[in-house]
Amino acid sequence: MPDPIRLEWLMTAEVQVLRPVQVGQIPSGFHQGVPIGEGSFAGPRLRGTVIPGSYDWQLVQPDGLARLDVSGAMLTHDGVTIRVSSKGMRHGPPAVMARLNAGEVVPPDQYYMRALARFDAPVGPYDWLNKALFVSWGERYASKVVIHYYRVL
């Protein structure tokens, strides 16, 4: 059996989320965009602020699983702008998701919030971000999310 793929912590981001823009029912589910506000991120090789103004577009499928799709940007402490794209999912037992959606604090190990992340960095000190895959797991709270990013080794 092959050895598991190892993951190396890249950074943790804490980001304010605002009132969702609700498209409503579309043919494949309930569609809404959660605006991303201010935030910051930090890790061993990266720190800075989130550039506000992007959306986490969510599609809640009829079975309750939410597909998440973020396209945003971040600014490092030394002034480099890096695009961040993320596609993933959030799901869990219906009772847990109901509490989460009601804005209650729910331990993050009770639901599955995971994503693939992609960074597009300019040539320079952060272009190593263009040369690996990244994943994340998230913690959802009423008015913020905490996202932990990892490099896939």
Added chain:
Amino acid sequence: MQHEEFPSETPGPADAGRRALMQGGLVVAGGFIVGCSAAAESLAPPAHNPTTEYAFTIFATIEGVLAVGDTATGQIRAIPITGGEVKGEGIGGRVIPGGADWQRTRSDGVTEIEATYALELSDKTLVKVINRGIIVPPETGTTAYFRTAIEFAAPNGKWQWLNEAIFLCTAGLMQDRPGTVQVDVFKLV
């Protein structure tokens, strides 16, 4: 139907923008950064780290190259996928001939791949596969970084768990089976 509702006191985007200005937060005007907030607070490493669990292996056979050639964004080609097998504990099947692995080699030498094909599991279930990732050429004395994220579309029922997690892969041409790519699939837990 589950969707997120927020308490009415949740500030709107306009409020956030005003607050950013008042606090001297990042302000971008006309594409120029005219102000920047203090360095990010230091955040401790997470108390919990995710892991990956081996799920199964796809052995995909390939033959030939369809070379599109150089484009403004890189060199594009497709590798036809001619068949193969799926092997793992509690899962087995075959790769249906007729897929392709589309590749684009960028100016930095990294190749982005997107393989699209279908699996037929041993109970005749068909599963759509899109496998996207990158191949980073090896530095001296090391092997290439060949990692992908594989996305399945399986019908509702026994195999729908394939739709409900993130799966990562290590991949590479097999030394002892020419023309075969071994794709080890791991679930992100």
